[in-house]
Amino acid sequence: MKELKQYLAQFPDVFASLGVVLSGFLIGLVANFLVFGVVRAVARRDAAGWARSVVRHLRRASAWFLPLLAISFLLPLVQLPPKPFEVLRRGVEMALILAFTWGLIKTLDVLQDLVQHRYQLSSPDNLRVRKLFTQLQFIKKLVASLIVFVGVGLVLMSFETVRRLGTGLLTSAGIASVIVGFAAQRSIGNLLAGFQIAFTQPIRIDDVLVVEGEWGRVEEITFTYVVLSIWDERRLVLPLNYFIEKPFQNWTRNSSQILGTVHLQTDYTVPVEAVRAELRRIVEGNPHWDARVCTLHVTDAKERTLELRCLVSAANASAVWELRCAVREQLVAFLQREYPGSLPRTRAVVEGSAAGAPALGAASVSG
Incomplete structure (x- = not known):
């Protein structure tokens, strides 16, 4: 009976301690609401990048850290026996450390956002x-x-x-x-x-x-x-x-500027100067050309074809890809329209004419 009375006598202390803990938790929530209310107001008024980043990254971590911090300040008011008090203190301390760790990690995200806002990767x-x-x-x-x-x-x-x-x-x-x-x-x-x-x-x-x-x-x-x-x-x-x-x-080691090549296989009768002039006209009308390089050379003379190499420049790899495709398509269309005989041709000797002499013929093959 005596032990039961002692056990029941501890109930007021337990309820009082629970009230202290809940009060600290509510104080922390109110403080978190007020702080982030001010930060949201700053973000709406000035469109500040740091304020939006703080709200996005630190809101959840702060919703745990501030209540736990308030509870830790009110712990001396808790009236519990030494062992239960020590368990409560250890639990609050560990939770506070973990919440603070979470907040520090999220602070790194805020700092990263500030740097990315200051320096644009695009x-x-x-x-x-x-x-x-x-x-x-x-x-x-x-x-x-x-x-x-x-x-x-x-x-x-x-x-x-x-x-x-x-x-x-x-x-x-x-x-x-x-x-x-x-x-x-x-x-x-x-x-x-x-x-x-x-x-x-x-x-x-x-x-x-x-x-x-x-x-x-x-x-x-x-x-x-x-x-x-x-x-x-x-x-x-x-x-x-x-x-x-x-x-x-x-x-893009030192710069994003890059050169691109377009190779064309043509017949030996191709008018190189006319193709060179057409290349210049094409790139000057293309928005991807950066006006640095535009040249055309005969880079190889093979058994049946001439190899023309067009060298063009652009600001980055994506632009040079689009530019190369445009140059290739439009030059082929130019040859088909203006000089169809300059497309690759396969020549053959046709025998068996009426006079018995060999006759020369040519078969045109588009390339």
Whole structure:
């Protein structure tokens, strides 16, 4: 009966403690509502990029962090026995650390949005921006990993058992590091390759590459792999070490400007100067030409045909592709319309004429 009375006597303290916790939670929610109400008002009035980014990324994390912070401030008012109070304190402390870790990671997203708002990747001359974004993406992932590592470590180290285990592990850190080094050799190699790519930058975000016979743009660079967005919307995923150990083509290493070629096979009777003039007329009327290069040369004289090479320039790889297609189509149409005899022809000797002498004939083959 005495123990029952003691047990029932604790109920007021339990309800009072629950009221303190709920009060702290409500105070935090109200504070979160007021803070983000002000930020939303700023975003609506000034269309500020930072305000929209804060609302988008930090709203959920703050909805947990501020109530937990308010509860931690009100914990001294909780009237509980030592053991239940310690359990409550530990739980609030761990939840607060995890919420703070989440908020720090989301803060990195806000900083990334601010940089992307300041420097536009879609600008025509974006070499410096691509350099910055490549380093920013890698550094962001590295810092986020460190934040998670430290946050989880702080939670675990709040337990006495884990602290004792950590002390024991430190005494054997030398042997463990050797074992882990052998086991994770390739992973560590990829991590070091990531550092090398981020700061020496053989590739960058939005670079145009030709890798394994595929043309595409660098979409993402992680700690271990690179995602290449292929022109037909496929994705090619390659390990970081690939770009350190194997050759590949980078069409935007120093500039996005590029030259394109168009080859035509024609008959020996083709009027080269007329084709050259037509090429100039075509590119001058095409919006993809950047007015740098427009030349036509006879690059080969084969057994049956002449090879004409048209060299044109454009601001980027996509523009030069469109320009090459337009030049090829319009030059072929020009030859068909103005000089059909200059298309590739196959000549043959026809025997068996009435006089018994050989006669020459020619068969025209469109190419």
